[in-house]
Amino acid sequence: MLLTIKEMEVHPRPFDHAWQPGEIDFSDSSTRQIGPVVASGVAELIEHTGGQVRVQGRVAADLEADCDRCLAPARFHIETEFDLFYQPAGEALGEDEVAVDESEVEIGFYDLPGIELEDILREQLLLQLPMQRVCRESCKGICLVCGGNRNEIDCNCSTRSGDDRWTALESLHIETHK
DSSP: OEEEHHHHHHSOEEEEEEEOTTSSOOGGGTEEEOSOEEEEEEEEEOTTSSSOEEEEEEEEEEEEEEOTTTOSEEEEEEEEEEEEEEEEOGGGGGOSOOOOOGGGTTEEEEBTTEEEHHHHHHHHHHHHSOSSOOSOTTOOOBOTTTOOBTTTOOOOOOOOOSOGGGHHHHHHHHHHTO
């Protein structure tokens, strides 16, 4: 859904929509949409700012990602509010490096004709996911020896503690003290 600047010049642009699984691309984040993404809010052009846009609203979704410990599907229900500011990319497009001052750190940039709402929602949902995505807090993970999911099987594999990189030095140590 394109939030066009031309439309916002006339009046604020409200939105209230549900995107079904597959309509928002999460493919490069290893996250999958398993239910509708529901968002509502308003986008408006802020007067006397040279084209600055404010997009505020609320988004809710059910997402799934692989558990970081056992690789089983881990589900997350996300509900969050957002209040974002964007300004035209303008003359910064032709430069390789652009200095950004402290006040611009919280501001995004857009190109005409406007801003894609799906991109905003995708970003807001991914930011709300935990850094370590686990299926449950008590997840035992994968066995380092046999590769089995230790939540599903009780393997009797034993792991030798220590660092194999030091084994060559152990033989040198023994020979010098004989």
